[in-house]
Amino acid sequence: MTARVGVVTFPGTLDDRDTQRAVRIAGLDPVPLWHRDKDLKQVDAVVLPGGFSYGDYLRAGAISRFSPVMESVIEQARGGMPVLGICNGFQVLTETHLLPGAMLRNNHLHFICREQRLRVENAATAWTSDYEAGQEISIPLKNIDGRYVADERTLDKLEAEGRVVFRYLDGNPNGSLRDIAGITNAAGNVVGLMPHPEHAVEPLIGTGRTDGLGFFTSILKKLVNA
Amino acid sequence: MSLDTVKHANETPDIDQPWAELGLKQDEYERIRAILGRRPTGAELAMYSVMWSEHCSYKSSKVHLRQFGEKAPENDALLVGIGENAGVVDVGQGYAVTFKVESHNHPSYIEPYQGAATGIGGIVRDILAMGARPVAVMDPLRFGAADHPDTKRVLPGVVAGIGGYGNCLGLPNIGGEVVFDSCYQGNPLVNALCIGVMKHEDIHLAKASGAGNKVILYGARTGGDGIGGVSVLASETFDSTGPAKRPAVQVGDPFQEKLLIECTLEIFREDLVDGIQDLGGAGLSCATSELASAGSGGMRVELDTVPLRDSSLSPEEILMSESQERMCAVVEPGKVDRFMEICEKWDVIATVIGEVTDGERLEIFWHGEQIVDVPPRTVAHEGPVYERPYARPDWQDALQADDAAKLARPATAEELRAQVLKVIASPNQASKSWITDQYDRFVQGNTVLAQPEDSGMVRIDEDTNLGVAVATDGNGRYAKLDPYAGAQLALAESYRNVAASGARPLAISNCLNFGSPEDPAVMWQFAEATRGLADGCLELGTPVTGGNVSLYNQTGETAIHPTPVVAVLGVIDDVDRRTPIAFSEPGHLLYLLGDTKEELGGSAWSQVIHEHLGGLPPAVDLGREKLLAEILIAASRDGMVDAAHDLSDGGLIQALAESCLRGGNGARIVVPDGMDAFVLLFSESAGRAVVAVPRSEELRFGDMCGARGLPAIRIGVVDGEEIDVQGQFTLPLAELREAHEATIPALLA
Amino acid sequence: MARVVVDVMLKPEILDPQGQAVQRALPRLGFEGIADVRQGKRFELEVEGPVDEAALARIHEMAETFLANTVIEDFTVRVES
Amino acid sequence: MARVVVDVMLKPEILDPQGQAVQRALPRLGFEGIADVRQGKRFELEVEGPVDEAALARIHEMAETFLANTVIEDFTVRVES
Numbered sequence A: 001m002t003a004r005v006g007v008v009t010f011p012g013t014l015d016d017r018d019t020q021r022a023v024r025i026a027g028l029d030p031v032p033l034w035h036r037d038k039d040l041k042q043v044d045a046v047v048l049p050g051g052f053s054y055g056d057y058l059r060a061g062a063i064s065r066f067s068p069v070m071e072s073v074i075e076q077a078r079g080g081m082p083v084l085g086i087c088n089g090f091q092v093l094t095e096t097h098l099l100p101g102a103m104l105r106n107n108h109l110h111f112i113c114r115e116q117r118l119r120v121e122n123a124a125t126a127w128t129s130d131y132e133a134g135q136e137i138s139i140p141l142k143n144i145d146g147r148y149v150a151d152e153r154t155l156d157k158l159e160a161e162g163r164v165v166f167r168y169l170d171g172n173p174n175g176s177l178r179d180i181a182g183i184t185n186a187a188g189n190v191v192g193l194m195p196h197p198e199h200a201v202e203p204l205i206g207t208g209r210t211d212g213l214g215f216f217t218s219i220l221k222k223l224v225n226a
Numbered sequence B: 001m002s003l004d005t006v007k008h009a010n011e012t013p014d015i016d017q018p019w020a021e022l023g024l025k026q027d028e029y030e031r032i033r034a035i036l037g038r039r040p041t042g043a044e045l046a047m048y049s050v051m052w053s054e055h056c057s058y059k060s061s062k063v064h065l066r067q068f069g070e071k072a073p074e075n076d077a078l079l080v081g082i083g084e085n086a087g088v089v090d091v092g093q094g095y096a097v098t099f100k101v102e103s104h105n106h107p108s109y110i111e112p113y114q115g116a117a118t119g120i121g122g123i124v125r126d127i128l129a130m131g132a133r134p135v136a137v138m139d140p141l142r143f144g145a146a147d148h149p150d151t152k153r154v155l156p157g158v159v160a161g162i163g164g165y166g167n168c169l170g171l172p173n174i175g176g177e178v179v180f181d182s183c184y185q186g187n188p189l190v191n192a193l194c195i196g197v198m199k200h201e202d203i204h205l206a207k208a209s210g211a212g213n214k215v216i217l218y219g220a221r222t223g224g225d226g227i228g229g230v231s232v233l234a235s236e237t238f239d240s241t242g243p244a245k246r247p248a249v250q251v252g253d254p255f256q257e258k259l260l261i262e263c264t265l266e267i268f269r270e271d272l273v274d275g276i277q278d279l280g281g282a283g284l285s286c287a288t289s290e291l292a293s294a295g296s297g298g299m300r301v302e303l304d305t306v307p308l309r310d311s312s313l314s315p316e317e318i319l320m321s322e323s324q325e326r327m328c329a330v331v332e333p334g335k336v337d338r339f340m341e342i343c344e345k346w347d348v349i350a351t352v353i354g355e356v357t358d359g360e361r362l363e364i365f366w367h368g369e370q371i372v373d374v375p376p377r378t379v380a381h382e383g384p385v386y387e388r389p390y391a392r393p394d395w396q397d398a399l400q401a402d403d404a405a406k407l408a409r410p411a412t413a414e415e416l417r418a419q420v421l422k423v424i425a426s427p428n429q430a431s432k433s434w435i436t437d438q439y440d441r442f443v444q445g446n447t448v449l450a451q452p453e454d455s456g457m458v459r460i461d462e463d464t465n466l467g468v469a470v471a472t473d474g475n476g477r478y479a480k481l482d483p484y485a486g487a488q489l490a491l492a493e494s495y496r497n498v499a500a501s502g503a504r505p506l507a508i509s510n511c512l513n514f515g516s517p518e519d520p521a522v523m524w525q526f527a528e529a530t531r532g533l534a535d536g537c538l539e540l541g542t543p544v545t546g547g548n549v550s551l552y553n554q555t556g557e558t559a560i561h562p563t564p565v566v567a568v569l570g571v572i573d574d575v576d577r578r579t580p581i582a583f584s585e586p587g588h589l590l591y592l593l594g595d596t597k598e599e600l601g602g603s604a605w606s607q608v609i610h611e612h613l614g615g616l617p618p619a620v621d622l623g624r625e626k627l628l629a630e631i632l633i634a635a636s637r638d639g640m641v642d643a644a645h646d647l648s649d650g651g652l653i654q655a656l657a658e659s660c661l662r663g664g665n666g667a668r669i670v671v672p673d674g675m676d677a678f679v680l681l682f683s684e685s686a687g688r689a690v691v692a693v694p695r696s697e698e699l700r701f702g703d704m705c706g707a708r709g710l711p712a713i714r715i716g717v718v719d720g721e722e723i724d725v726q727g728q729f730t731l732p733l734a735e736l737r738e739a740h741e742a743t744i745p746a747l748l749a
Numbered sequence C, D: 001m002a003r004v005v006v007d008v009m010l011k012p013e014i015l016d017p018q019g020q021a022v023q024r025a026l027p028r029l030g031f032e033g034i035a036d037v038r039q040g041k042r043f044e045l046e047v048e049g050p051v052d053e054a055a056l057a058r059i060h061e062m063a064e065t066f067l068a069n070t071v072i073e074d075f076t077v078r079v080e081s
Ligand SMILES: Nc1ncnc2c1ncn2[C@@H]1O[C@H](COP(=O)(O)OP(=O)(O)O)[C@@H](O)[C@H]1O
Pocket: B055, B056, B065, B068, B082, B083, B084, B085, B086, B087, B102, B126, B280, B281, B510, B511, B512, B544, B545, B546, B547, B548, B549
């Protein structure tokens, strides 16, 4: 028995095929979802992949947020379905307010593509249970609008509730407040992060590390054991 | 102004026409009149002028480019050769790869961000038009002096534009070049390369056949930007005052292009098109005339059906507009509905603008009135051809006589050490990661190798691990000293880079960047370089699949160094066998392959230490390059080497520094008996590489080199945290890294 | 047709690296005496029909829900004369 | 301190993908009646000293040579009241 993981394609999404591959490598069934369809095809979880949906014009994620598929994703996420937003997907999640805060242009104003070390701060979410709290992983980072901001109260609350899931190590790559690389909602089913686990699942490709596979094996265990 | 119809042109033969303003010469204008048997209409004049521009017609370069076909080596791998949007190469397992390099030099000087961005956009559409999914891009770049204030304007804009467009398309950037030289001040070179993959049966060609088939324009609306832009801009010199009328630069929309890619690939999957052509330079003029010219029959176009962004555009402007992100397809009537559905799915505007006819003319109508009636071949393929005069410049002998051998060399070991650091920290030799970190190299999840490796490598089949590798190279300093040898050295270096990473070189593409063809000295450089390249390709067995020529790269009387950029494509059956440059294991033995001679002409050392350019470039021995490549490929396939790095500008020390830094390991180097340490470290003799061999493979590897007659000297071992050239100096990796990595950010950040 | 302009600026407490980069470059280019630079977005909307209170209210809502992200940005709406 | 605003917009004949993306999204969000959207940049400059003609002339030059690329963009300079 395995589980079905939906991967949404917006116009301008780039990492949808890569995310499907990562889902497959972890032993799950990837299900392509199209931005114009409200129907989530009975998936058990959804990934919003990276890219430049609608060109990231206006603001990253701002236009995609209003697509039909997101109506369903928002509704189901509120009902507890696991949702992972990677990079552009994270931006969409903040624009929909499923996750607090906002993403802004990197403080150095450049696109940055590099291998990024992270600390997994919370291993209790639907997407991180295969890691250990405090574990350090290294996966690719690639974005131009990756600076996470929120007001102090929100940040304090996130910290207090253990909702900072990933923190940047070895230098903050974009000026994100409190080195935040990823966060979760209060229920722990919705997770967003800027770096790309789906690009670190095969030893031969990209960075040559497989540190990102844990996201997908985590959700496999959660869904199949549930 | 009233509409200038064919009828009107017949009635008013003597009207003055602005042919000169449109860049035509008197005799060219006369020729158009002779072809048509009347004066051209305004729309016809517009079409001929852009299509007969240097950029689109290759009128100065054609006679030389012919050699690429005439001297083409026998090669079963070539599926589509020169003349199409891009050449196509068989890489096995039913896969075909198409790749091409193109220039966007002039627009990138005027508007660095958009100029470079639309350069990427244009080459990607060429690849897409062949039927392939674009899978990677590369960007060979040349800028003025690193510390010149204008470089601070041009370079960041160009890099942001390439990244902004390529990243948004989801194309990994897997390599390129960044070279600084004051000769490119005012004439930066922005070349862009794209690689695409398809199955053999998916190859598409740019031709319109089958009377009654529909001509569909799809993608962005046509606007007034860049009217005659690229074609005119790239076809004349502009000095500091600029051309009288600066044509607008186009603004690209990578999001639109991404939709165009996905939409087009879906259309290909359902086999809905007969012929297809991208819109690039010369816009609709080019697409319609080329499609009609290459096909059988004629074409009829209703120009007023073209979706416009600006309703006030005249038909001439619509024909000349270089608005980006547009494609033109020829579709059977029964498939039009499905074609339109797919376009709608991807939010791409598509319009039937005409159809293929059983006539022989390209006929264009505007609100029912005929404004163009031409034989399409005369527009697209039978433009003017010039035999431009060329002559070896009188300064060439003096330049070559100014031998680099006479330059003062380091007198002591400390001086040698200081020069090593200085060269490695110089802008051309320094790490380019400040630039390349602005490019996504991971997207698509198939990148096996990317910069700073010797070549970029992508997997093209997940099940079999089949992959392709591409490298681009070009050394304008060598080509200035000797354009024939310089072009061959560019070819040799690129070939060597592909082989060093374990792939078998198959075919090449090239971008020939030169000054004004109206200068006989420049024309001589061009003739020599093309001859060198064609001869070289014949000898190496790698056919030219296509390319691009960029002329008029000069300011006033001063041309850039002749800069032929060569891209070599290779194939590797199992990407798991690729060879990286990193020295990753202490204890591995270092071998220097090839012969090291005292060759310093045009070298990085002569430039950095003495600001000198003179003498002869390194000698070319293509037989040796072939042998070296065979050894490198065999060693990779059979697991005999752990790392390999080709030797080029900067010589051995540059390669050692890069491989050590990449692997995080030092090296102990012993200067072989009878060899001068300075020459060993800085000579730029061609046909060389350094490899790291596990001890367990030493015998096998040594035997292979010995048996095949490739000189292989053991020069040391991977070890420690410094480069220790014994008896000379030691350089801690930390110090080396600081020198190598700090330069570019300090200049640009 | 009337033009309505929506200006969107980052809230004052949010770091504006683009504005800062401009400001830092100015002295190098020989422009002194600029104490601060902020960079934002300007939207020019061509509105069909009359720009009455109802229309402005709608544009205000559009700015609030879409053109600006009020977590980080402030906006102003005005009819251009 | 006085505030001078420089608005930089793409020239009318130049493609504005950002504005287009916004415009195309509006109907989906339920906003009708916007015939065109153009998106540009707004720079707010805090000027030290008096904003006299000389200062404005300098800002004009700054806009022309630096804030805008006049090959593709137009700009306006105005003192904010
Ligand atoms: N330096 C060159 N070497 C080989 N082929 C070239 C070279 N320059 C141009 N060509 C070929 O000439 C043809 C026309 O080039 P071009 O007009 O640039 O094509 P496109 O308009 O599709 O970009 C193409 O097939 C191109 O590959």
